[in-house]
Amino acid sequence: MTNQPLAERMRPKTLDDYIGQKHLVGKGAVLRKMIDAGRVPSFILWGPPGVGKTTLAQIIAHRLETPFYTLSAISSGVKDVRDVIDKAKNNRFFDTSSPILFIDEIHRFSKSQQDSLLGAVETGVVTLIGATTENPSFEVIRPLLSRCQVYTLKSLDKEDLLTLLHKAIDEDRVLKEKQIIPTETDAVLRYSGGDARKLLNILDLMVSSENDNDTIELTDAKVTERLQENPAAYDKDGEMHYDIISAFIKSVRGSDPDAAMYWLARMVAGGEDPEFIARRLLILAAEDIGLANPNALLLANACFDALRKIGWPEGRIILAETTIYLAASPKSNSAYKAIGVATEYVNETGNLPVPLHLRNAPTQLMKELNYGKNYKYAHDYENNFVKQDFLPPELIGKRMWEGQSNSAEQKLIDQMKRLWGDRYI
Numbered sequence: 001m002t003n004q005p006l007a008e009r010m011r012p013k014t015l016d017d018y019i020g021q022k023h024l025v026g027k028g029a030v031l032r033k034m035i036d037a038g039r040v041p042s043f044i045l046w047g048p049p050g051v052g053k054t055t056l057a058q059i060i061a062h063r064l065e066t067p068f069y070t071l072s073a074i075s076s077g078v079k080d081v082r083d084v085i086d087k088a089k090n091n092r093f094f095d096t097s098s099p100i101l102f103i104d105e106i107h108r109f110s111k112s113q114q115d116s117l118l119g120a121v122e123t124g125v126v127t128l129i130g131a132t133t134e135n136p137s138f139e140v141i142r143p144l145l146s147r148c149q150v151y152t153l154k155s156l157d158k159e160d161l162l163t164l165l166h167k168a169i170d171e172d173r174v175l176k177e178k179q180i181i182p183t184e185t186d187a188v189l190r191y192s193g194g195d196a197r198k199l200l201n202i203l204d205l206m207v208s209s210e211n212d213n214d215t216i217e218l219t220d221a222k223v224t225e226r227l228q229e230n231p232a233a234y235d236k237d238g239e240m241h242y243d244i245i246s247a248f249i250k251s252v253r254g255s256d257p258d259a260a261m262y263w264l265a266r267m268v269a270g271g272e273d274p275e276f277i278a279r280r281l282l283i284l285a286a287e288d289i290g291l292a293n294p295n296a297l298l299l300a301n302a303c304f305d306a307l308r309k310i311g312w313p314e315g316r317i318i319l320a321e322t323t324i325y326l327a328a329s330p331k332s333n334s335a336y337k338a339i340g341v342a343t344e345y346v347n348e349t350g351n352l353p354v355p356l357h358l359r360n361a362p363t364q365l366m367k368e369l370n371y372g373k374n375y376k377y378a379h380d381y382e383n384n385f386v387k388q389d390f391l392p393p394e395l396i397g398k399r400m401w402e403g404q405s406n407s408a409e410q411k412l413i414d415q416m417k418r419l420w421g422d423r424y425i
Contacts, residue, residue: 006175006204007197010168011055018059019167019196020052020160021153031056031151035063038097042121042128044106044136044145047153049242050195053131056153057102060129067091067099069126073108078116085120098127106130107139114141121147133242138279155194162189164196168203175207179215187220191227202227244270249280253288257327264316264323274315278304281322292332292406299325330406338401345395352392385419397423 012018015025015032024031034040040060045053061068069084088099101120103109120126121144128148132139136150156164162185169180182188192199202223209226210216248263267277278300285300303322307315361371376386389396403413416424 005201006168006172006207007200009172009174010164010200011058013059013062015059015063018052018055019164020156021056024151024153025056035060038064040064040097040100040127041149042126042147043149043151044128044130044132044140045151045153046132046134046136048155048194049133050192050197050199051153051155052196053153054102054104057100057129057131061100061102064097064100066097066127068102069099070102070104073103073105073113076103076113078113081113081116085116085125088120088126098124100129101126102129102131104131105133107132107134107136111141114144118143118147134276135279156196156199157194158189161192161194161196161199164199165203168200175203178207178213180207180218181215182218184218184220187223188218191223245272245277245280248277249284252281252284252323252327253331255327255329255331257324260323260327261320264319268316268319274307274312274319275304277319278307278322281319281326285326287336288331288333289326289329290332290335291409291412292330292404293408296326296329330408332404332406332409334402334404334409342400345398345400349392349394352394355389355392357388358390387420399423 015035018025023029025035026032031040045056047053057070058068067088069088071080071084084101088101091099101117106114117128121128130136130140130148136145140148165182165185165188169175169182188199188202191202203218205226206218206223207216244263244266248260248267251259251263264277282297282300282304285296289296299322303318306318310318356370357373357375359366359371361367366372376388378384378386380386391398403409403416413424
């Protein structure tokens with residue numbers, strides 16, 4: 001079937017052909033071990049589109065030689081879930097792996113739909129594999145989440161995408177009939193944005209647009225020109241959703257309320273989930289505005305709560321107010337950077353022991369071991385402050401937070417200078 005999309009033709013059948021997600025399916029990785037052992041518990045795959053969630057579920061089912069059922073949360077109801085569970089019960093044989101139920105976009109399942117899965121997952125009638133682009137902590141009910149491990153998939157990196165590009169050119173039954181020369185790859189990598197499906201759709205578009213030529217040269221200029229002529233051609237699965245939310249967030253981060261309003265209106269007109277937009281604004285308020293204006297986080301949180309109370313269509317006004325406020329607000333990512341720096345130190349130094357003077361001493365033995373000894377209680381000193389070390393000895397003097405140049409953070413920096421002196425100069 002030459003009319004079958006390239007992305008479908010290139011869908012891998014085995015883990016050895018699977019590209020990316022080495023932290024999950026590479027040699028010795030957690031999922032790889034479970035698959036090789038033939039025992040896979042219920043889990044949820046969380047990651048952006050086009051990174052192999054559906055493919056991984058299919059590979060697991062094939063590897064375990066177990067029945068594979070799939071439901072889409074967009075078009076399936078409680079009855080569909082119950083029908084599949086009944087089929088799974090009938091197809092379960094003694095001492096064999098449970099049938100796999102794969103639910104794409106599980107974040108779109110209602111509470112009642114998710115509730116209908118609980119019994120079958122709990123008793124092992126099915127092994128649930130859910131796929132979602134949204135944070136499961138927000139979108140999956142707690143009882144179901146507690147029964148599933150969550151694995152995070154990452155966007156494909158440059159090396160993965162180039163491997164996929166050359167693999168398609170060399171191995172696809174249609175493409176290998178032509179001479180495809182990838183002279184330049186920056187544009188195709190940039191437009192694919194870590195999404196394997198987009199990369200293959202772009203390649204498919206480039207080949208189909210020059211169908212009469214046996215030799216096709218890929219250049220940055222040619223790729224850009226083709227995509228500007230037909231931007232929907234590489235977005236066959238409706239993933240413009242992700243491009244628009246990206247443009248929206250970048251407009252707010254870039255302090256352009258006019259552009260932010262335009263992209264917000266595009267999402268409203270397109271029927272986007274209002275809570276999805278509000279959640280992105282909530283993250284942005286902490287990540288990109290942060291300490292430059294702590295009220296931004298309060299307003300974004302109030303926006304999220306108000307949307308749930310008011311609903312649609314009036315909720316669009318609340319989103320508009322919050323969007324404009326966040327776009328016009330001063331920006332700082334110092335808190336976002338600080339937790340990143342601190343995490344790097346943790347990864348580098350491991351589990352350093354807590355200094356004795358900072359440890360809790362609830363028992364007499366701990367007190368005898370000098371737990372809490374020499375700790376200075378800040379409120380016993382002038383201005384409720386006294387200099388002492390709070391980091392493990394190996395990290396004393398290391399800075400995690402670097403304040404940025406805005407009026408709100410400058411006040412915090414000045415306070416730290418008054419207290420700590422040279423450490424914050």
